[in-house]
Amino acid sequence: xxxxxxxxxxxxxxxxxGILLMAQLGGVPNELNLFIQTAEYDDKANGLRDxxxxxxxxxxxxxxxxxxxxxxxxxxxxxxxxxxxHNEAKPxxxxxxxxxxVNELVLDIQQAYVSTFGPWRELAAxxxxxxxxxxxxxxxxxxLGTLPLTAAERMMRVLxxxxxxxxxxxxxxxxxxxxxGRSTLWKxxxxxxxxxxxxxxxxxxxxxx
Numbered sequence: 001x002x003x004x005x006x007x008x009x010x011x012x013x014x015x016x017x018g019i020l021l022m023a024q025l026g027g028v029p030n031e032l033n034l035f036i037q038t039a040e041y042d043d044k045a046n047g048l049r050d051x052x053x054x055x056x057x058x059x060x061x062x063x064x065x066x067x068x069x070x071x072x073x074x075x076x077x078x079x080x081x082x083x084x085x086h087n088e089a090k091p092x093x094x095x096x097x098x099x100x101x102v103n104e105l106v107l108d109i110q111q112a113y114v115s116t117f118g119p120w121r122e123l124a125a126x127x128x129x130x131x132x133x134x135x136x137x138x139x140x141x142x143x144l145g146t147l148p149l150t151a152a153e154r155m156m157r158v159l160x161x162x163x164x165x166x167x168x169x170x171x172x173x174x175x176x177x178x179x180x181g182r183s184t185l186w187k188x189x190x191x192x193x194x195x196x197x198x199x200x201x202x203x204x205x206x207x208x209x
Contacts, residue, residue, distance in 0.1 A: 004076075004203040007038070007054050011074050015041040017048065018071045020191055032058040032196065035206075053206040062086060062186060063197040071192025076201060078187050081117045084148035086186040086197060089174040093144040093155050095137075097164035102137050105162045109133070109144075112154040126151070149174075 011018050022035045034056040039048040058064070063082070078087075099105040113123045127145040128136060136142050144155060144166075152168055159166035176185050189196040 002203075003054065003205045004201075006205065007036070007052075007203055008074060010038045010052060011072070013040075016051070017041070018074060018191070020066075020068050020071060020194060022068070023066055026057060030060050030062070032061050032064065034058065034191070034196075036191075055204045055206055056189070057202040057204075058189065058196045058198045059202065060199040061196055065193075065195050067193045069192075071194070073190065073192060075190045076187055077190070078185055080188045080190075081120045082195060082197060083186055083188055084117070084150055085121070087174065087176075088148040088150060089171040090146050090148055091152050091168040091170045091172050092146050093152050093159075093166060094142070094169060095144055095159050095164045095166045096141045098140055099137055099162045099164060101162075102134055105137055105158070105164075106133055108158045108161070109155065112158050113151060116151045116154055146170075 010016055017039055019037045019039060020034060021037055024033050024035075025031065026033050036054045036056060038051040038054070040051050041047075042049045063086070077083075110123060113121075113126075126147045127133060128143050130136070131139075136144070144159075147155065149172065156166040156168070176183060186197050186199060187201070189198065189201050
């Protein structure tokens, strides 16, 4: 069984936990090495019994959040709100018109953003911050922000719902492969509360097999 599947299978079993022991820079730029131990809860000893040790190489890491210690779940995915900023085009969202209720519009913009990204992103990072949002929306015309396409299209629907004209400018398509047909899409490794955005991940078992 490949080491990646072996690690995942161990942590899917009942009474199994993982421990993210250490992270260090790899031997090439933008590489992280994660040292993970799996363990089983032992009722008799009222503690954990070591099981296996693994090294995960995070290749071409682009974004990460690291929290050492115990974790109960691990997964790799190509579909996650965090990945929208990396795998989608990011057009500028423009608007024109005056909202009937600017406060209600602001609330709907915030709700559309949260429904897209959940707790993983902050609206302030993508919205136009040249002036307060209420002032911007009352100005009659301007750039709302620069957002991944999924979020940009939701903002367009919000603007239309409030009687404003909205349109997109700039990048609206994002290549998913290079000239050689290799995927350019980023993946996400979730390790408990930690996550790592990278091109790929390699898992090796360490110590006695």
